[in-house]
Amino acid sequence: MVIRMRHTRAHTGNRRSHHALKAVNLSKCSHCGEAHRPHHMCLSCGYYNGRQVMDITALKAKRDARIKAKNERIKNELGVASETGVAETAKASEPKEIKSDTEKKKVLKNKVKDKRPEEKPI
Ligand SMILES: [Zn+2]
Numbered sequence: 001m002v003i004r005m006r007h008t009r010a011h012t013g014n015r016r017s018h019h020a021l022k023a024v025n026l027s028k029c030s031h032c033g034e035a036h037r038p039h040h041m042c043l044s045c046g047y048y049n050g051r052q053v054m055d056i057t058a059l060k061a062k063r064d065a066r067i068k069a070k071n072e073r074i075k076n077e078l079g080v081a082s083e084t085g086v087a088e089t090a091k092a093s094e095p096k097e098i099k100s101d102t103e104k105k106k107v108l109k110n111k112v113k114d115k116r117p118e119e120k121p122i
Pocket of ligand 1: 029030031032033034042043044045046047
């Protein structure tokens with residue numbers, strides 16, 4: 001930044017004095033009593049100005065069905081993956097018994113120690 005472009009702290013503070021967020025005013029839904037933005041449809045029941053604008057319950061049911069289908073699809077994919085992964089985890093179960101890093105290091109050192117005496121007689 002070129003020094004010419006620098007603003008004083010007062011200038012920056014004056015500019016930022018308008019950056020604060022204001023609290024949102026909410027009005028009560030006349031149909032269900034839930035809080036909603038004024039001049040906007042109620043997001044919990046889909047009513048605006050006393051009449052139903054959107055069938056929220058149907059949309060929610062549709063959305064839930066879609067999410068369920070997606071979750072089942074993911075589960076099936078993971079299930080297929082886990083079946084192949086079970087063999088791998090069974091093979092790798094011995095190192096997984098060791099939990100902390102210090103134990104791992106100890107085991108590795110022991111393995112190295114075990115190998116060295118074997119090498120010497122040869
Ligand atoms: Zn409502």
